[in-house]
Amino acid sequence: MTPSAPSRTPSRTAPRTESTEPAEEPLRIVEFAPTDALLREDVKTLGALVGEILAEQRGEDFLAEVEELRRTAIRRRESGSPVDELAAALSGIELDQAGDLVRAFATYFQAVNLAERVHRIRRRRDYERAGASPQPGSLREVLGSLARSGVGAEELLELLPRLRIEPVFTAHPTEAVRRALLEKERLIVGCLVDDIDRGLTPAERRADRDRIRQALTASWQTAEAPAAKPSVADEFEHVGFYLSEVLYKVLPVFHEAFDEALNESYGSKDMPFEGVLPPLLGFGTWVGGDMDGNPNVGADTIVAALTGQRGLVLTAYKRDLGALAGMLSQSVHRVNVDAAVLERLQAYRQLLPLAAERLRPRHADMPYRNLLALMAERLELTAREAPGGYQDAAAFLADVEMIETSLAANGGAHAGLFGVRRLRRRAQCFGFHLATLDLRQDSAVHDAALAALFNDPQWPQRSPEQRATRLHEIVEGEVEVPAVEPEPAAPVLAVFRTVAELRPLFGARAFGPYIISMSRSAADALAVLALARVARCIDDDGQVPLDIAPLFETVDDLAAAPDTLKALFADPLYRAHLQARDNRQMVMLGYSDSAKDGGIVASRWALQQTQIALTQLAHESGIRIAFFHGRGGSISRGGGKTERAVIAAPRGSVDGILRLTEQGEVIHRKYGIRAIALRNLEQTTGAVLRATLRPRPPEPREEGWRRIAAELADDARARYRALVHEHPDFPAYFRAATPIDVIERLRIGSRPSKRPSGDKAPGIGSLRAIPWVFAWAQNRAGLTAWYGVGTALQKALGTHGRDTLAEMARDWPYFGTLVDDVEMVLAKSDPAIFERYSQLAGDLHDRLHPGIAEEFERTRDAVLAIKGEDDLLAHDHRLRQSIRLRNPYIDPISLLQVDLLARWRNAGRPDDARLQALVATVNGISAGIQNTG
Numbered sequence: 001m002t003p004s005a006p007s008r009t010p011s012r013t014a015p016r017t018e019s020t021e022p023a024e025e026p027l028r029i030v031e032f033a034p035t036d037a038l039l040r041e042d043v044k045t046l047g048a049l050v051g052e053i054l055a056e057q058r059g060e061d062f063l064a065e066v067e068e069l070r071r072t073a074i075r076r077r078e079s080g081s082p083v084d085e086l087a088a089a090l091s092g093i094e095l096d097q098a099g100d101l102v103r104a105f106a107t108y109f110q111a112v113n114l115a116e117r118v119h120r121i122r123r124r125r126d127y128e129r130a131g132a133s134p135q136p137g138s139l140r141e142v143l144g145s146l147a148r149s150g151v152g153a154e155e156l157l158e159l160l161p162r163l164r165i166e167p168v169f170t171a172h173p174t175e176a177v178r179r180a181l182l183e184k185e186r187l188i189v190g191c192l193v194d195d196i197d198r199g200l201t202p203a204e205r206r207a208d209r210d211r212i213r214q215a216l217t218a219s220w221q222t223a224e225a226p227a228a229k230p231s232v233a234d235e236f237e238h239v240g241f242y243l244s245e246v247l248y249k250v251l252p253v254f255h256e257a258f259d260e261a262l263n264e265s266y267g268s269k270d271m272p273f274e275g276v277l278p279p280l281l282g283f284g285t286w287v288g289g290d291m292d293g294n295p296n297v298g299a300d301t302i303v304a305a306l307t308g309q310r311g312l313v314l315t316a317y318k319r320d321l322g323a324l325a326g327m328l329s330q331s332v333h334r335v336n337v338d339a340a341v342l343e344r345l346q347a348y349r350q351l352l353p354l355a356a357e358r359l360r361p362r363h364a365d366m367p368y369r370n371l372l373a374l375m376a377e378r379l380e381l382t383a384r385e386a387p388g389g390y391q392d393a394a395a396f397l398a399d400v401e402m403i404e405t406s407l408a409a410n411g412g413a414h415a416g417l418f419g420v421r422r423l424r425r426r427a428q429c430f431g432f433h434l435a436t437l438d439l440r441q442d443s444a445v446h447d448a449a450l451a452a453l454f455n456d457p458q459w460p461q462r463s464p465e466q467r468a469t470r471l472h473e474i475v476e477g478e479v480e481v482p483a484v485e486p487e488p489a490a491p492v493l494a495v496f497r498t499v500a501e502l503r504p505l506f507g508a509r510a511f512g513p514y515i516i517s518m519s520r521s522a523a524d525a526l527a528v529l530a531l532a533r534v535a536r537c538i539d540d541d542g543q544v545p546l547d548i549a550p551l552f553e554t555v556d557d558l559a560a561a562p563d564t565l566k567a568l569f570a571d572p573l574y575r576a577h578l579q580a581r582d583n584r585q586m587v588m589l590g591y592s593d594s595a596k597d598g599g600i601v602a603s604r605w606a607l608q609q610t611q612i613a614l615t616q617l618a619h620e621s622g623i624r625i626a627f628f629h630g631r632g633g634s635i636s637r638g639g640g641k642t643e644r645a646v647i648a649a650p651r652g653s654v655d656g657i658l659r660l661t662e663q664g665e666v667i668h669r670k671y672g673i674r675a676i677a678l679r680n681l682e683q684t685t686g687a688v689l690r691a692t693l694r695p696r697p698p699e700p701r702e703e704g705w706r707r708i709a710a711e712l713a714d715d716a717r718a719r720y721r722a723l724v725h726e727h728p729d730f731p732a733y734f735r736a737a738t739p740i741d742v743i744e745r746l747r748i749g750s751r752p753s754k755r756p757s758g759d760k761a762p763g764i765g766s767l768r769a770i771p772w773v774f775a776w777a778q779n780r781a782g783l784t785a786w787y788g789v790g791t792a793l794q795k796a797l798g799t800h801g802r803d804t805l806a807e808m809a810r811d812w813p814y815f816g817t818l819v820d821d822v823e824m825v826l827a828k829s830d831p832a833i834f835e836r837y838s839q840l841a842g843d844l845h846d847r848l849h850p851g852i853a854e855e856f857e858r859t860r861d862a863v864l865a866i867k868g869e870d871d872l873l874a875h876d877h878r879l880r881q882s883i884r885l886r887n888p889y890i891d892p893i894s895l896l897q898v899d900l901l902a903r904w905r906n907a908g909r910p911d912d913a914r915l916q917a918l919v920a921t922v923n924g925i926s927a928g929i930q931n932t933g
Helices: 008-012 034-058 060-079 084-090 095-130 139-148 153-162 179-194 202-220 232-265 299-327 339-351 353-357 367-383 393-409 417-430 443-453 464-475 490-506 522-534 555-570 572-580 592-598 600-621 642-648 665-671 674-693 702-724 730-737 769-778 789-800 802-811 813-828 831-841 843-867 877-906 913-929
Strands: 164-169 436-442 511-517 548-552 584-590 624-630 657-662
Touching: 034 060, 034 095, 034 202, 060 084, 060 095, 060 877, 084 877, 095 179, 095 202, 095 674, 095 877, 095 913, 139 232, 139 674, 153 674, 164 232, 164 674, 179 202, 232 299, 232 417, 232 665, 232 674, 299 367, 299 417, 299 436, 299 490, 339 353, 339 367, 339 393, 353 367, 367 393, 393 417, 436 443, 436 490, 443 490, 443 511, 443 522, 464 522, 490 511, 490 522, 511 522, 511 584, 522 548, 522 555, 522 572, 548 555, 555 572, 555 584, 555 592, 555 600, 584 592, 584 600, 592 600, 592 702, 592 769, 600 624, 600 702, 600 789, 600 813, 642 657, 642 674, 642 813, 657 665, 657 674, 665 674, 702 789, 702 802, 702 813, 702 843, 730 831, 730 843, 769 913, 789 802, 789 843, 802 813, 802 843, 813 843, 813 877, 831 843, 831 877, 877 913
Parallel strands: 164 657, 436 511, 511 548, 548 584, 584 624, 624 657
Antiparallel strands: none
């Protein structure tokens, strides 16, 4: 990790790349596999366009400078030489030039990102065309495999009604690309997809090339960062786009793919599966409901979010109804129509006389078309909350199902039934709420509200048992509630009153769980019941109509989770609440803060152990526990491939349900393109099916492996905490050796980067996990995903031997996934560039960097020893190629960031052109490494 040992770096962390000098092929820096020939063509085309734009917008000399820097970066990668030559070329550059250089390199690898996404679609199409062998992870492959392994139709049918996949979109600030630029990306992707198999004519291809160039040029002329910090409303617009424009359209396609795969693996003439498939997908959001540490979120944003979501989904339904009205032109003189449809049409004519008058007389014999027009009118009135609107989504769904039934019974199977079934699927999933809105608040806020409400300043310091006794009295009405609500309590109670008011309007599914951050005892869950009761947030049966989900975040809190749940399940008051919730308890697991607290190994092991213990508790208590995984985008925050994480989960913990957070750049990467969104949903669902129906068989060796894993967790945690939480100089080093001071000033989220409270360690204790990880990703260290790992692995190698750990990595998905994830971060890290950042810390660099560098080397060597390889990612051609494509473009941005950080800090960190150039470097590096927070 130091310049004195450059020979080790290229062989272990930076595989050799192919230099190509010709300027007309600026993106050709590695050889592609023969199967990736079309990807190479797309990369070449986009790279050439970027070069043309740079020459047009900044001149030929600027393009020549970019090319020279690119070649210098490639030479450095090929030879393993120090970064001095490249750093010298970038030192002291003019600010306007620096900003443009960053944007030039960022534009190059953004083009690579788009080409790779389109190539994923191409590979899926190749599998589908081949027909013989389904794509790995697809529903066809998974269901076929399950059928061959002995899963019968009855077993599958028993699971389907409770199978539930629910991505939950958060507004956490890890997305550094603004909406205007994402829209242009979609246009480029559309053009690439149109010619995905080179079926366009030369003229059509030239026209698309012009459209791509226009989008790229407009992007070049658009600022990367918005002029103002985004509001909650802006975040809603961002997430709402993916829900209403992508997933709304993908949802029925997913169910059709599932139907087709079912019929292929299980169906027969005697037992067709068509029609039995229940709704399998749901979607959630935190935008407008995540109050934890965000003073901008409360009762008013809850109203705004649900109102906005209803507006989006009603607009989508009206669009579908218009298309169906054009298709369903059946005349009663040519085909039968169910009496129910005719009766409903007559009833709506009477209900909506003005709209009925607008129906065209020449369409009088077309009952479906007329009914659809009046249904659209009812949706319009629903949006305005006017008389004549639908009372709820169930009434609208009933109308759709009635038309579906009539078509199916009267020769309409190939005359519009397909479109009606798609609308029915959407209405079943999205209702009038589009996505369930989760609510989240810190347990400390509830304690402060209760302390103020009942004039008990010592409330937060009281024992959990004392608080639980008092909370019982509040819930049972034995404590008088003051008429005047003090300020700390008023906004909390307003949230519960808002839930009570909006549930009848938006439906029971409009609200997801009420999540309690920093849950540490049963009293934290009882506090929610008490506050809801005080606010009269109860249903007709006198029960609080919300799932209460404790969120266990730190390593210690995860370890204490089983005791907390046991206490709750033994509490008669809470047990009555659960009985009203179908005896299902949701538990949220925190990946981010547990890793920040104890490092990745301790975090992963604590999460694994907690799931095992709670799964056993569920069996013993007769309560179904549904885990909600609070995953981020980076490896140290639980990121990585979802399907691998599901398969690696403890046996029995999945149980047909997967609820997980999706945030920031992950949303764009997984759900920005419909075909890729479909693929991700299929892979996730397939993994849940495997883990539920055919989990890994019991493994006799696992008992010994678990003892080793516990040792690894303890050793890694001790090493990690000794640096991050116990070394007195580390907070100052962290703030100097990372661009955290720039990240804290980014305008990419409505939530503050720090919690309102926390320990007093500057820059560490109160800092949220997202900017913490973001900062270490920016400086190319990736420290949060590997520090402490090497020490633990090397000790285990010495104690248990290489063969034992290699066996664990090969045969135990939990450990294999952990090792693979660490390997990926090591491959993306650049020790030599990180050292440049570390030198910004002055004397602290000399005290802290050598130990960090040694731990990196130790971790890399241990991972390679366990895998029996000489190079990182030796068996992952695509990821290795992807990293190699980007590195020569990220490296100059990183070194520019180091130079600009020094200049900006020396000037007193002003809000000027230096900061704007730094923001550009943050955005560029984020797009290049693709795992920011």
